[in-house]
Amino acid sequence: MNEEDKYKQKESDLIKEFLYAFFAVLAFILILALLFKSPQMKPLSIMSYSKSSPVGFEKVESRNILGISSLEDYGPPYNKNGQAQSVGFISPEGIEGVTVSVHPKEVFFIDPLITYSRLSQKVKTLMNQYFYLSHYDKSLLNKYEENYYKALNSAKVYKGKVIVKNGEYGPIQGMENDLLILAQTGVFQNLLDNNLKGNNGVYSYNFQNKLLFLQGAPLANMAKNYSMLGDQWGILKEEGNYPGPWWLFLYTSLYQIPPYSTSPSGDLMAFLTFSVFIAILFFIPIIPVLNKIPYYIPIYKIIWRRYYNEKKIS
């Protein structure tokens, strides 16, 4: 016998109640869907970015070849150049190691140009120059790369092309301009994820490299315009007034306060803290004091007020 069978019973129709609830909720959701539709902010493609911001595209490439992109010293799982996040002795990222190796210079700069050089003698000549310098005169190559990166700060755009003042750029200027053309045609973005494991890009829905290319200034600047940066509760926000994943409020709120917002291991700290919260919620029935909260805050008296009233009368 159920515990509840000890109590006085009343007539009930669970299936009918569910059907009433179902159609009421369905009607409510249909009204919301018809009235408000759903958010549909267009995604950013590398092609559209390279057309709308040719200088921005070349700056991203310059940071990749200079080794100053945020990905360069990210560490695991992309490379070994950075520190894995850790809290005390806990470092799952460190234990995992490099599982999806990404070297920005190769993936975003050299590999697409190698493909392009098969179609263009001009690109092939530039690549030969580049490889020669990278083997025999690295410091000169680095000087060219730095010169071009600095020159981009005062660059102008003419008919979709980047124009910089005259200077010593070696093969870099030509290579960057050729990559820009490749990006503006849409070929560049398709080349990025082709080198990932599996079927040479056929049937691939892995957009890892495209997203990693865009993750810095291209996406961040756009996010800033919509107040969607991490320190602006970005992950909770949707386009316009649409609700985002507000149920992640507690998790996201951690990112707004130190040490979570300032520590290089903030992500791991936030995850561990939230895990503790979920564990407390999970075990609350057996945690002393916490399992008595419902008794201290007698909301139950409102919930069961009819029962208590009837009991008092009888």
Add this chain to the structure above:
Amino acid sequence: MNITRVVKKEIKKDLDPDMMLPDTLPVYVSSFVYMFGVLTMASLVIVISSGIIMVLEGPIWYQYSSLGLFFRSIHFWGAQVFFFFMIVHMISVFFMAGWREGRIITWMLGVMLFGISMFEAFLGYLIGGGFFAQWNQVQAKDAMNAIGLTGFINILNNSQIYGLHVVILPIILVALLGIHLFFVRKKGVVPPIE
């Protein structure tokens, strides 16, 4: 031991229709807070149904055709409503100390459903196909990397997110919900605090 006979006996004992689908309930089940559990379930049915239609037609359909966008809107608002009802349900069960008298497993299953639903719904946001999806993919990757899961679930790999969102996690959710409901019925609705 005849395993078939043992299983049959257990099924008869635990899945008795009188217990699973009672036509009477105790008199104390008379507050509006009891609605939120069933409202959560009803909204989940709508979210899953709209999701199945979206999966059958594919991402381009639900991102660009007017009918597809309509179903996407149902799915979107369904998820919002689902979370609202689920959180109110959870808070009310908490203040009823709903884990009393042998109902701890029911509560724990509920917390698991809440946790998995949060992850499931967030993955849905990541495959919405808009700027928000892209931006949050690159934001969320840092958390996934930090907990050492990228080798297993790469949040930038849409085929993995898609598979998790439309197949694996819904199956886990529905299975856990089934067990949760089983325990709700087996143990009955928690009686008032005396």
